[in-house]
Amino acid sequence: MQLYRTLRSSSTSPPLFQRRQEVRRFEARGSQCRKRIMTRSVSTNNQAPIKSPKELARLQVSSLEEQLMRPTSTPIGNPYHPREEQGQALATLLSDGCVYLPGVLREELCDALLADVDYRIAEVDRRRSETAFLGGAPSRYDLKQPLEGVTLSAVQDALSSGLASILLGASGDSALLCELGVIASTPGALRQPVHPDTVCTGDADEKPIYTSFIASFIALQDVTDVMGPTCLIPATNNVAAHTALCGIEHQSHIDLLASSPSIRGTIRKGDCIIFDSRTLHCGGENFSDLRRVLMYISVQSPASGATGLPPYPERRTPPSAYSMLSEYHNRFPLKSYLQWQG
Ligand SMILES: O=C(O)CCC(=O)C(=O)O
Secondary structure (H helix, E strand, C coil), rough: CHHHHHHHCCCCCCCCCHHHHHHHHHHHHHHHCCCCCCCCHHCCCCCCCHHHHHHHHHHHHHHHHHHHHHHHHHEEECCCCCCCCHHHHHHHHHHHEEEEEEECCCHHHHHHHHHHHHHHHHHHHHHHHHHHHHCCCCEEEEEEEECHHHEEEEEEEHHHHHHHHHHHHCCCCCCCCEEEEEECCCCCCCCCCCCCCCCCCCCCCCCCEEEEEEEEEECCCCCCCCCCCCCEECCCCCCHHHHCCCCCCCCCHHHHHCCCCCCCCCCCCCCCEEEEEEHHHCCCCCCCCCCCEEEEECCCCCCCCCCCCCCCCCCCCCCCCCCCCHHHCCCCCCHHHHHCCC
């Protein structure tokens, strides 16, 4: 109820009639989702069964959040060329906590990477290895990639596009590779609740993780809205936004989502979004019949006076370690990325 009151009182809301229709559509879709979840939770196919109560609770939160954010959500815009517009790209990353860089990875490497990912996912499915699921959520895979072969070529190609200079500008010369892998959301993946990856404390010496998400899809396939693109809320990499985002039952949480413009990462194959780990974001629901695949390359600087990163990212609860093969931890300085070899 509180949600509907907020929606009605919002000055940017469409007329009430239209809003009622939207709410009805939203409720119908919610019940379709619920049905789908219940069906999947008893299904015997090779998908891991969903733990219904937890998934349902997450679905309720994320559906309400989507409803709140929809009026001010737009497809991502303002791309900056990674080589020619590095200054603007860096300034945008620092101020907004995210930036859009088109064409960082060549098409043939996207295709080769995708073939490798398809093979690895098929292996995971065959072995029914649940450790490959992102946060335990079936339909979302998180594969830590070895820094060799096609992955190494893709990483070095992307970083050479100007991405490395922007990441060094944001995180500093001592930045180290701290996360490397691929996330894939498969058809039916639910929308995630809005979250940051690390919590912002306001400490002046705080070192965010800068993550580059690079889209890699089958030829000519871009991330469309139905594939559940990453949704980001610019300029929320700060204490005020993190304090407000304290649970959907709180007015500050509702107000923040209803009043902050958000962008949907409807990017093309080979494009990249860099974001600060403190920027509020979520993966969308995948309504399509295609797998959405993103390679991630993340870097972070050690704290002042330290030479390496801690075993777990600060302010992330163990065992949520850095998402990378553990033997790579503290081994790869960003500035020497051309010498990397796993
Ligand atoms: O799926 C996505 O686009 C984002 C995933 C994400 O935000 C996360 O797992 O923390």
